[in-house]
Amino acid sequence: MAEPRGRKLNLLAMAILEVLEERSAHPYEIHQTMRDRQRNRLVKLSVGSLYHAVDRLERLGLIEPVGTDRQGRLPERTVYAITQEGRDAFADRLKEMVSAPAEEFPEFPLALALLHTLDREAAIERLIWRAAALEAHIAGGEVMATRLTEFGVAPMFSIDLDWQLTRARAELKWINTLVARLRSGALPWDRKADAPPVQFGLITGGAGTAGSSAQDADGTGKGTASR
DSSP, X not given: OOOOGGGGXXXXXXXXXXXXXXXXXXXXXXXXXXXXXXXXXTSOOOHXXXXXXXXXXXXXXXXXXXXXXXXXXXXXXXXXXXXXXXXXXXXHHHHHHHHSOOOOXXXXXXXXXXXXXXXXXXXXXXXXXXXXXXXXHHHHHHHHHHHHHHTTOOGGGSHHHHHHHHHHHHHHHHHHHHHHHHHHTSSOOOTTSXXXXXTHHHHTTTTTOTTTSSSOTTSSOOXXXXX
């Protein structure tokens, strides 16, 4: 059975289809719209990657050229529209993204797993630096949220910002608590302590054990069963 086309859609493709759901547009216009909407906060965006994604969406039959546009002496630009298959794939992928937590590999959880290799004071110092960065991030987000409200933007269009602020505030609170525990000695910090057993995954119920993760020790993500 062929893989549903919606499963082939990465984050950049979804952001492109969002624009084309509303109106036909050429790639430069799509790029500008995404920047105006601050989608570059959520998606790694460059002109080159956007044009590549547009080409791929056309090959998949999810968008199609519907004309050209020329402004002044600029070269002609191909205008694209979303197809019905594209609308269906977009909706299916969005529903999947909302309902099923993705297995992602952000840096910070790994940094925390490796934090025991630092001296306590070094760990505290770096956590304090992260807390300061989070405070600045939160302050900037709150300013943006206030401006959106002042401009009359409906709250449904900024729930992603609300989620990011909520997550950042929770992380900041957690880090401050961790720093306090380290400073008070409530969290023992003995770098000579024995490392966890090799079969640590068994203790945690098998979650995240080798072979079950999308990325194995060699970094290929291919697993070991076929070796």
